[in-house]
Amino acid sequence: MRKSLECCALAVVMFAGATHAQGAPKAAAIEAFGKGVQIYSCKASGATYAWALKAPDATLTNAKGKAIGKHFAGPTWQASDGSTVVGEPVNVSPSPDAGAIPWLVLHAKSHAGNGEMATVQYIVRERTEGGAAPASGCDAGHAGKEARVPYSAVYLFFRG
Numbered sequence: 528m529r530k531s532l533e534c535c536a537l538a539v540v541m542f543a544g545a546t547h548a549q550g551a552p553k554a555a556a557i558e559a560f561g562k563g564v565q566i567y568s569c570k571a572s573g574a575t576y577a578w579a580l581k582a583p584d585a586t587l588t589n590a591k592g593k594a595i596g597k598h599f600a601g602p603t604w605q606a607s608d609g610s611t612v613v614g615e616p617v618n619v620s621p622s623p624d625a626g627a628i629p630w631l632v633l634h635a636k637s638h639a640g641n642g643e644m645a646t647v648q649y650i651v652r653e654r655t656e657g658g659a660a661p662a663s664g665c666d667a668g669h670a671g672k673e674a675r676v677p678y679s680a681v682y683l684f685f686r687g
Contacts, residue, residue, distance in 0.1 A: 555651075555683035557606075557643060559587040561598050564675040565628060565658040569665035576670060578660035584675075587682065596643075602633070604650065604682065610640030612647040612684070628658035628678055635687075648687030655680040 563585025567578040582600035589595050596606040601613040614633030621629055631652040638645050658678025665672075 556647065556686045557595075557682075557684040559589065559595060559604075559682045559684070560679065561585040561587050561652075561682050562679045563598070563677075565660075565678050567660050567674045567676065569669045569672045569674075571667075571670060576665045576667060578665050578674060580660070581673065583678075585678070585680075598682070604644060604647075604684070606640075606643035608640065608642030610642030610644040611638065612644040612650065613637045614650045617649075622655045624656060626657060626659050627655040628652075628680070630655060644684070646686045647684045649685040651683040651685070652680050653683070 561583075563583060565583050566581045568581045569576055570579045572579075583598050583602060585598040586594055587596040587598060587604065594607065596604060598604050601611075603611050603613045605611045612635050615636045616631055617634050618632040619629045620631075629652075631650075633650040633652070635648050635650070638647070656679045658676050658680075661674050661676065664674070
């Protein structure tokens with residue numbers, strides 16, 4: 528599964544590069560480390576109950592550990608300059624680490640502002656740790672309750 532996401536991520540890089548450059552594909556315009564929580568809500572699912580993803584809540588930092596933005600519901604990524612990109616999944620692959628949220632390739636479906644995120648066309652989430660929905664604790668007695676599960680991931684943002 529890791530290879531299929533790597534292939535898809537490589538295809539995104541090559542596509543992004545091919546649309547703007549003649550020859551070599553572009554590297555990620557922004558690489559960020561996300562650390563925070565995945566928020567789940569206990570909801571009825573037919574005759575049973577299950578944890579459903581409500582939203583992420585994470586801080587994005589650069590390689591030097593400086594906060595450069597945040598990640599929240601949408602899924603939305605917001606740079607410190609206020610610009611945002613909202614993504615929609617193109618490819619989902621299970622993480623090679625048990626208990627970690629999947630690796631993703633997302634395409635930008637909307638933008639706001641004129642800063643760092645204004646021209647992002649693809650987002651790749653990889654190297655995830657933690658964040659998976661709880662395995663238990665969601666039943667009729669806990670309907671509507673939330674669980675905040677710590678996670679981290681690397682996010683790569685590619686311009687169009």
